[in-house]
Amino acid sequence: xxxxxxxxxxxxxxxxxxxxxxxxxxxxxxxxxxxxxxxxxxxxxxxxxxxxxxxxxxxxxxxxxxxxxxxxxxxxxxxxxxxxxxxxxxxxxxxxxxxxxxxxxxxxxxxxxxxxxxxxxxxxxxxxxxxxxxxxxxxxxxxxxxxxxxxxxxxxxxxxxxxxxxxxxxxxxxxxxxxxxxxxxxxxxxxxxxxxxxxxxxxxxxxxxxxxxxxxxxxxxxxxxxxxxxxxxxxxxxxxxxxxxxxxxxxxxxxxxxxxxxxxxxxxxxxxxxxxxxxxxxxxxxxxxxxxxxxxxxxxxxxxxxx
Numbered sequence: 001x002x003x004x005x006x007x008x009x010x011x012x013x014x015x016x017x018x019x020x021x022x023x024x025x026x027x028x029x030x031x032x033x034x035x036x037x038x039x040x041x042x043x044x045x046x047x048x049x050x051x052x053x054x055x056x057x058x059x060x061x062x063x064x065x066x067x068x069x070x071x072x073x074x075x076x077x078x079x080x081x082x083x084x085x086x087x088x089x090x091x092x093x094x095x096x097x098x099x100x101x102x103x104x105x106x107x108x109x110x111x112x113x114x115x116x117x118x119x120x121x122x123x124x125x126x127x128x129x130x131x132x133x134x135x136x137x138x139x140x141x142x143x144x145x146x147x148x149x150x151x152x153x154x155x156x157x158x159x160x161x162x163x164x165x166x167x168x169x170x171x172x173x174x175x176x177x178x179x180x181x182x183x184x185x186x187x188x189x190x191x192x193x194x195x196x197x198x199x200x201x202x203x204x205x206x207x208x209x210x211x212x213x214x215x216x217x218x219x220x221x222x223x224x225x226x227x228x229x230x231x232x233x234x235x236x237x238x239x240x241x242x243x244x245x246x247x248x249x250x251x252x253x254x255x256x257x258x259x260x261x262x263x264x265x266x267x268x269x270x271x272x273x274x275x276x277x278x279x280x281x282x283x284x285x286x287x288x289x290x291x292x293x294x295x296x297x298x299x300x301x302x303x304x305x306x307x
Contacts, residue, residue: 058097058098059097059098061097062094062095062097062098063098063101065093065094065097066094066098066101066103066104068090069087069090069091069094069104069111072084072086072087072090073087073111073120077111077117077118077119080117081116081117082116082117082121084111084112084120084122087108087111087112087120088122088125088128088129091104091108091111091112091129092129092132094108095108095129095132095133095136099132099133099136099137100136100137102133102137102140102142102143103208104133105129105130105132105133105137105143105146106142106143106146106208106211107208107210107211108126109126109127109129109146109147109150110146110211110214112125112129113126113149113153114154118286118287123150123154123155124155126150126154127151127155130146130147130150131147134147139171139173141167141168141171141173141174141175142205144164144165144167144168144174145164145165145168145175145178145201145202147164148161148162148164148168148178148182148198149161149198151164152185152195152198153195156189158185158186158189161182161185162183162186163182165179165182165185166178166179166182169182175201175205177201178201181194181197181198181201192222192225192226195218195222196219196222199215199219199222200215200219202214202215203215203216203219217286217287218287220265220266220285220287221286221287221288221289223265224264224265224279224288224291225288225289225290225291227262227264227265227270228270228277228290229290231262231270231277232277232290234252234258235252235275235277237257238252238255238257239275241255242255245274246272246275248272249261249262249269249270249272252272264279264280264285264291266279266280266284266285268280268281270291276294277291278291278292278293279291279292
């Protein structure tokens with residue numbers, strides 16, 4: 001019986017060349033149709049079909065689909081989109097091809113969970129992705145940490161968040177400091193101090209630069225919201241005592257409310273406009289909920305760049 005090795009090799013090479021040619025063609029078509037994304041054209045809804053087309057190179061194909069998922073999110077995010085129909089399917093295929101690709105679960109859940117315009121606003125799908133990751137990688141304690149974050153910040157299920165963080169604290173290699181935070185969550189729910197503890201935990205323990213930056217922005221937002229809350233209380237007291245809004249921080253200081261112009265976490269002076277406190281540059285200050293101009297939503301922040 002003759003060996004099929006050379007025939008199989010030739011077939012594989014021809015197939016890969018065909019796929020490459022199709023990708024180049026689609027890129028040209030995509031350039032002519034800017035409203036259609038490359039991901040929408042290349043999307044294949046079945047991981048099994050992708051595996052067959054990959055001819056055994058599932059790890060390589062998983063990396064390609066992971067790159068596609070990040071590019072898809074980054075492009076939509078940069079345009080301020082609120083619809084991410086292909087994000088979860090792309091992440092699902094990626095992690096079906098390579099169930100041990102942990103960054104896909106970590107970053108993917110962040111992309112899915114956060115409310116628009118920061119993310120896709122699909123926290124339930126983020127939970128599904130993380131539970132899939134935990135099933136395939138039961139020793140990765142940070143997946144439980146991310147699961148706790150989704151339950152806490154996006155779904156507001158504080159008991160589920162506490163259970164996830166308790167798992168992360170008790171697992172081999174996990175962070176035992178999470179045990180105290182889990183207890184606080186179970187007792188008190190969503191207070192700013194607990195939020196600060198959680199984001200500080202990520203900032204101190206996360207090695208992924210983008211996730212650390214995300215934590216840093218959230219911490220700055222918490223600082224801002226606490227400062228603005230204090231300033232608003234002082235302005236309300238001034239208004240109660242004088243019957244009018246203060247005209248400037250200098251007038252506030254002269255009446256015993258502080259000694260200097262208050263500064264936001266980015267180092268800029270807060271604005272005092274008709275009795276309202278506003279940050280100077282809200283467009284570069286994502287996640288804050290206080291100090292925004294009337295009617296303005298939190299900014300999307302800098303566009304994600306794929307290296």
